[in-house]
Amino acid sequence: MYKEKFNPSQIMTEKYFEFHHTYNEMPPTVEFHQHPFYEIFFFLSGNVNYIIEGKNYNLRPGDVLLTSSSDIHRPDIRPGRPYERIVIWLADDFFGHLLEFYGEDLTACFTDSAIQDYRLIRPDSQNILHLKQLCAKISEAKRSRELGSYALASAYLTEFLVHISRAYYDAPDSVKYDVTENEKVNQILLYINENLTEDLSLEHLAARHYTSKYYLSRQFKQFTGLSLYQYIMKKRLIVSRNMLRSGSTVMDACFQCGFGDYSNFLKAFKREFGKTPSAYSKA
Structure with missing residues (x-):
């Protein structure tokens, strides 16, 4: 899967969604920020404590965090291991098209996580593997110039969102022990x-x-x-x-x-x- 350099700007330049797979040997400095779109943070490796709205999430590889347009957040990245993650940004219009076409509101897990004030998903090992495979397909399709590549990337991303939503509602209560508040x-x-x-x-x-x-x-x-x-x-x-x-x-x-x-x-x-x-x- 293609890895890119970390861009601290936190600005979305594409209309519907962006996919970023980044890797840092040395911990980057990331300030507290927020953005006018949805974000899925898929953690792959590193020593990271993620702060979202007063809650501190002690992350394990495979963890997923959901943030919306009102959430102030920042990763606290400590040295010792490479910091690798996949970040997906999603505009309102992307979800609007899904709702119009499929009749499915895939923002529900974002809304519920904000209401519950708990934004961590910890999928099981089988789901983590499947999510990584889908990310590889999204990445390949996004970088391809073949006919229909963007449509393929959107389809893979839709499948990814379905699995994220299911993992959110199936999450065991035990993951809450890794939250400091x-x-x-x-x-x-x-x-x-x-x-x-x-x-x-x-x-x-x-x-x-x-x-x-x-x-x-x-x-x-x-x-x-x-x-x-x-x-x-x-x-x-x-x-x-x-x-x-x-x-x-x-x-x-x-x-x-x-x-x-x-x-x-x-x-x-x-x-x-x-x-x-x-x-x-x-x-």
């Missing part, structure tokens, strides 16, 4: 995501959740990898971006996501996404 931080993350327009200051959150602000600040950074301010800012920007993608006006995206100052919103949005909200909504 903090219940107090989980409660605060839930509150933040449900109340982005409210007062989310450290003082207010600490008082509301009956804990000291110093303890909360330390625990929040430990389990999410971000300061409270950084997390809230990223979440507000993500929601505003998703609103713009759905057709909302720039002003609505600003004030309905908790930004009290329009000029600060413009600066923060451009810093995070590389373009102004108005330019993004026209893209």
Whole structure:
């Protein structure tokens, strides 16, 4: 299977899906990020602890992680073993075509994993082998110039998604033992995501959740990898971006996501996404 160099940009340039098989002898540095599409992360080798929305997943080869357009995440990659993974990015339109043609909503596992706040799939050895075989076929078809190659890649990818969905709903409860989390931080993350327009200051959150602000600040950074301010800012920007993608006006995206100052919103949005909200909504 063809392996490529790691690209830290996290930007999707193809219309429907992208397939990336990457390998690093030395651990790359990957910052916390999010993106306006679905991602399947298929872990093949390495010493990796993956952080998604306050949960730390201790990965084993063959593990699969699902993330959606609202998830802040980052792999913590330690030296000692080569870091190899397959990452598949999927646009809304790809799932829309599948739903229209087959009547199957293959985003269901992404939606449910976000609701359950648990994004790890651990397929059995037979399924892992089958998923690797499908990835090899996707990779070969994507790189081929023969007639119908893109259609073949899409067909193999659809089969891959079906097996991922089945593995998600068949996953045993035992895999949850490889997740490190903090219940107090989980409660605060839930509150933040449900109340982005409210007062989310450290003082207010600490008082509301009956804990000291110093303890909360330390625990929040430990389990999410971000300061409270950084997390809230990223979440507000993500929601505003998703609103713009759905057709909302720039002003609505600003004030309905908790930004009290329009000029600060413009600066923060451009810093995070590389373009102004108005330019993004026209893209």
